[in-house]
Amino acid sequence: xxxxxxxxxxxxxxxxxxxxxxxxxxxxxxxxxxxxxxxxxxxxxxxxxxxxxxxxxxxxxxxxxxxxxxxxxxxxxxxxxxxxxxxxxxxxxxxxxxxxxxxxxxxxxxxxxxxxxxxxxxxxxxxxxxxxxxxxxxxxxxxxxxxxxxxxxxxxxxxxxxxxxxx
Numbered sequence: 543x544x545x546x547x548x549x550x551x552x553x554x555x556x557x558x559x560x561x562x563x564x565x566x567x568x569x570x571x572x573x574x575x576x577x578x579x580x581x582x583x584x585x586x587x588x589x590x591x592x593x594x595x596x597x598x599x600x601x602x603x604x605x606x607x608x609x610x611x612x613x614x615x616x617x618x619x620x621x622x623x624x625x626x627x628x629x630x631x632x633x634x635x636x637x638x639x640x641x642x643x644x645x646x647x648x649x650x651x652x653x654x655x656x657x658x659x660x661x662x663x664x665x666x667x668x669x670x671x672x673x674x675x676x677x678x679x680x681x682x683x684x685x686x687x688x689x690x691x692x693x694x695x696x697x698x699x700x701x702x703x704x705x706x707x708x709x
Contacts, residue, residue: 547594564618570692610707613640631665641708
């Protein structure tokens, strides 16, 4: 069974989805919540129930993050939507310190495939748990931001939020 809810954020509405194991998906409104729910339910072979109760702690931690007090998330996560090299890369993302960035090339090297910077970028682009698993902290080698599921303005907002909190 998949539960889901929406929550307000400085980036607009977010949708949180969870299985019995933990949060499995965070979606931005621009992705189309209905389409995301259908894809995740199909991928996991699960039914859907709207229920905000399982997300109280996640919403509390997100509120703490938005107010620049929380620097890391301590939530049960379900990695069912990740696998292979993408999964390896996504599991490394929480180790990037708050307020800092890492290049896609460096991330690929940390995952044991130093020449796989494009695959590392693809893993970040497909990260099913943005914000909570901080793919926004990964940038291009030339200093450009690269892409982001929530849009480049959202990525810039998150990086600026963290940078301001570490000053």
